[in-house]
Amino acid sequence: MTxxxxxxxxxxxxxxxxxxxFGGGLMVGIVLPAAGPAQAAAMLHxxxxxxxxxxxxxxxxxxxxxxxxxxxxxSMPMLIAEELxxxxxxxxxAFAPPGKVYGNALIxxxxxxxxxxSVREGYDKLRLAGAQVREMLVAxxxxxxxxxxxxxxxxxGMVTGPGGKRATYGQLAEAASKMPVPEKPxxxxxxxxxxVGKPTTRLDTxxxxxxxxxxxxxxxxxxxxxxxxxxxxVQGGKVKSFDAAKAKAAPGVxxxxxxxxxxxxxxxxYWHAVKARDLxxxxxxxxxxxxxxxxxxxxxxxxxxxxGKPIPHKKEGDADAAVSAATKVVKAEYVTQNxxxxxMEPMNFTAHFEGDRIRxxxxxxxxxxxxxxVAKMLNLKVENVAxxxxxxxxxxxRRIDFDYVLQAAQIAKAVAGKPVKLIWxxxxxxQHDFYRPMAVHQLAAALGADGKPAALTWRVASQSVTGRVFxxxxxxxxxxxxxxxxxxxxxxxxxxxxxxxxxxVRVGYWRAVSHNMNAFANESFIDECAVAAGADPVxxxxxxxxxxxxxxxxxxxxxxxxxxxxxxxAGRFRGVSMMEGYDTYMAQVAEISIKDGxxxxxxVTVVADLGAMVNPDTVLAQIQSSVIFGLSGVLWSExxxxxxxxxxxxxxxxxxMRNNEAxxxxxxxxxxxxxxxxIGEPATALIGPAVANAVFAATGKRVRRMPLTAEALAQA
Numbered sequence: 206m207t208x209x210x211x212x213x214x215x216x217x218x219x220x221x222x223x224x225x226x227f228g229g230g231l232m233v234g235i236v237l238p239a240a241g242p243a244q245a246a247a248m249l250h251x252x253x254x255x256x257x258x259x260x261x262x263x264x265x266x267x268x269x270x271x272x273x274x275x276x277x278x279x280s281m282p283m284l285i286a287e288e289l290x291x292x293x294x295x296x297x298x299a300f301a302p303p304g305k306v307y308g309n310a311l312i313x314x315x316x317x318x319x320x321x322x323s324v325r326e327g328y329d330k331l332r333l334a335g336a337q338v339r340e341m342l343v344a345x346x347x348x349x350x351x352x353x354x355x356x357x358x359x360x361x362g363m364v365t366g367p368g369g370k371r372a373t374y375g376q377l378a379e380a381a382s383k384m385p386v387p388e389k390p391x392x393x394x395x396x397x398x399x400x401v402g403k404p405t406t407r408l409d410t411x412x413x414x415x416x417x418x419x420x421x422x423x424x425x426x427x428x429x430x431x432x433x434x435x436x437x438x439v440q441g442g443k444v445k446s447f448d449a450a451k452a453k454a455a456p457g458v459x460x461x462x463x464x465x466x467x468x469x470x471x472x473x474x475y476w477h478a479v480k481a482r483d484l485x486x487x488x489x490x491x492x493x494x495x496x497x498x499x500x501x502x503x504x505x506x507x508x509x510x511x512x513g514k515p516i517p518h519k520k521e522g523d524a525d526a527a528v529s530a531a532t533k534v535v536k537a538e539y540v541t542q543n544x545x546x547x548x549m550e551p552m553n554f555t556a557h558f559e560g561d562r563i564r565x566x567x568x569x570x571x572x573x574x575x576x577x578x579v580a581k582m583l584n585l586k587v588e589n590v591a592x593x594x595x596x597x598x599x600x601x602x603r604r605i606d607f608d609y610v611l612q613a614a615q616i617a618k619a620v621a622g623k624p625v626k627l628i629w630x631x632x633x634x635x636q637h638d639f640y641r642p643m644a645v646h647q648l649a650a651a652l653g654a655d656g657k658p659a660a661l662t663w664r665v666a667s668q669s670v671t672g673r674v675f676x677x678x679x680x681x682x683x684x685x686x687x688x689x690x691x692x693x694x695x696x697x698x699x700x701x702x703x704x705x706x707x708x709x710v711r712v713g714y715w716r717a718v719s720h721n722m723n724a725f726a727n728e729s730f731i732d733e734c735a736v737a738a739g740a741d742p743v744x745x746x747x748x749x750x751x752x753x754x755x756x757x758x759x760x761x762x763x764x765x766x767x768x769x770x771x772x773x774x775a776g777r778f779r780g781v782s783m784m785e786g787y788d789t790y791m792a793q794v795a796e797i798s799i800k801d802g803x804x805x806x807x808x809v810t811v812v813a814d815l816g817a818m819v820n821p822d823t824v825l826a827q828i829q830s831s832v833i834f835g836l837s838g839v840l841w842s843e844x845x846x847x848x849x850x851x852x853x854x855x856x857x858x859x860x861x862m863r864n865n866e867a868x869x870x871x872x873x874x875x876x877x878x879x880x881x882x883x884i885g886e887p888a889t890a891l892i893g894p895a896v897a898n899a900v901f902a903a904t905g906k907r908v909r910r911m912p913l914t915a916e917a918l919a920q921a
Contacts, residue, residue, distance in 0.1 A: 250378035252341050253386070254306045255285055255334040257299070262362055262375030264289075265297040269307035270318040270327070271570055272300070273548075273597035273604070274830070275885045276823035277323045278409045283819055284327055287400045288335030288392060290360045291374075298408055300594040303573040316573040319605055319714060321787040321883020324819050328881045332401075336390035338381070345380035346372055395817065395878070404822040409596070420596045421567035424555045426624040430459050432616045433478040434627060435485055436467040436637050439849035440711055441492040444468060448486040455481035459623070464615040466608070471620050475628055494709050495849040502708040502846065503540060506645045509666040513704035516680065518687050522698030524651075527660030531651030535737050539648075539726040540910040541893075543844040544641040544715060545859060550598020551634040552609035556617035557624035562589035563614060564624075568597040570604040578607065579614045601834070602714035605674070606639050635859060636851040639713025640844050642668035646726035650696075656738025657749060660698035663690070667722065668712045669705045679705055688719045689786045689890070692727045693756050694749035710846065716834060720786045720890035725911065728782040728894030733907060742781050742898065743769050756785060759812050759875060760792040766873055767794035767810035777807065780899030782891045787883030789815040790875075793832075795895035796868075799903050802915035804896055806836060808869045811888060816879035824884050829870050831888035836868075837861040839893045841912055 266282035286293040308314035347354035412418035449461040457477030472478035554567035613627040644667035735745035783792035841860035853859040906921040
């Protein structure tokens with residue numbers, strides 16, 4: 206009797222293949238091989254780094270940004286395909302290898318996916334690449350046929366000319382690849398676009414539905430073994446001693462390896478590795494963070510506002526003097542919590558070390574940094590470190606850091622000759638994250654006789670992620686701490702500064718980064734000013750936006766769409782927020798009720814002006830995703846620390862939004878000819894103050910600390 210073994214992914218692949226072949230039904234027995242990045246089978250030519258064309262006319266477009274659900278696997282090729290005049294649904298897509306040409310000009314030229322920069326950075330550059338290749342193909346045809354290039358047309362994978370002359374891109378690719386690259390090729394006016402700006406079905410959807418998409422967790426290499434790593438329970442701790450005798454005697458165990466981050470068990474299956482890891486007897490040195498406690502971390506951050514060294518951000522007039530002399534002053538403090546990234550796919554990577562080279566396969570947002578760091582760590586030539594990116598099962602900034610890649614490489618070197626896949630458990634992922642920094646804001650405004658702010662003082666204390674990642678000096682300004690810090694409102698005098706304060710936990714870039722903490726403080730505070738002035742929150746904001754017509758238009762549309770000024774359903778209340786972030790202008794209105802002392806979000810209205818759009822369908826999905834992702838942190842999620850140990854282990858204690866809890870999300874996209882803005886993050890930052898302001902409308906209580914739990918409301 207044969208024992209059949211198949212994974213969920215294998216089941217999907219088999220079912221999809223059988224359904225396509227036989228029109229339905231279910232047959233189990235054949236598992237199709239995993240599909241990696243698309244590659245043409247015929248002779249491949251590369252007219253540019255962005256376009257690969259094979260002799261059989263298979264066209265592969267290169268995506269330099271990694272796909273973690275945000276849609277770049279489709280939007281980046283759309284930009285190239287527009288100018289290349291090919292049907293984007295008929296092309297293949299491959300992830301770019303590490304290379305300077307694939308650097309992100311908006312992030313220091315690094316090959317990094319983040320900061321809602323993909324479309325903003327690629328909009329002109331990728332269209333240019335497509336236009337260059339198109340003209341090179343035309344030039345090759347003109348040379349071949351000895352005709353004027355102006356008489357030729359490149360469209361739908363074919364160059365055509367007078368007298369019925371025709372040649373596919375594939376037939377011309379080799380010659381085209383040898384042509385000079387035109388510096389200023391003719392590019393389309395947006396009015397001529399056939400692809401860009403049109404709702405387009407995502408190119409990765411079929412593979413993700415039928416199971417052929419390759420995520421890091423799916424990688425399988427011949428002879429592969431699995432590793433599970435026991436890490437210190439306190440960040441900054443280390444192994445004092447360990448006994449691996451029981452683990453080594455467990456079924457399937459290949460080896461037990463100590464690396465700087467802990468003790469790894471390597472086994473023939475992941476389950477054997479995890480179970481054997483439980484048998485390890487490790488004595489830990491908790492290190493300097495053994496006494497960390499969340500309450501003390503908040504108190505220390507608050508104290509730093511007075512004792513730390515402020516770094517100036519913006520100063521106009523003498524705001525401090527105006528606030529001190531004012532007869533009507535509004536003051537408030539806002540606190541935002543530590544949060545885990547918690548992507549659905551936990552950290553993992555596969556490494557195969559062989560002599561003087563290593564192959565790395567898995568999900569990362571920063572492949573060139575991975576290549577360089579592993580080369581340095583293992584003393585290898587950079588060209589001997591191969592990095593193959595896969596789809597990411599969520600990133601949100603977590604996979605900008607690559608500690609788990611370094612761990613996999615170290616383990617693989619210790620188990621030379623065997624590919625090793627390191628997989629973190631969900632508990633590992635939750636307790637060894639680079640968390641969103643906590644922050645404490647203190648704001649004060651002097652209100653004039655008209656109720657409008659005549660002066661504003663603003664100070665925030667928080668950790669510098671950029672200081673950790675890039676070694677930014679403590680006294681240097683950090684732009685990722687002051688995103689959307691300065692509101693668009695007309696305020697005559699303003700003083701804003703930042704205090705860097707290290708709480709002890711390691712921190713990382715978290716979706717929308719400091720937009721989250723700054724938008725929560727600013728948009729909650731302007732609501733408090735409106736209340737103090739006896740004004741409607743929307744009308745009050747509009748009165749301060751005379752010089753910001755683009756923002757005013759967005760706010761007006763959001764208010765109208767949400768029914769602001771008209772009675773909400775019984776028991777429902779509304780709150781509003783707005784900001785410019787990532788070159789996108791956005792306003793939100795949240796409609797809530799209160800149940801068991803906590804807010805329930807029923808509806809969110811979003812109006813966004815993000816300039817020129819590539820794929821409106823993806824834009825809608827990004828906004829929906831951002832609102833739901835943000836709501837988890839607004840309503841429930843928090844990372845807390847006691848005795849140096851993170852108290853959340855899994856989604857039972859780090860609650861995220863479920864399908865049945867998701868609100869109705871109404872979205873209006875404003876037609877715009879402005880430069881493209883980012884859309885993967887701003888909605889995440891804005892949902893917090895919108896809900897907090899709705900809570901005030903519902904209860905009369907101003908909750909100034911995230912998350913907005915029943916306990917927080919009771920204490921407000």
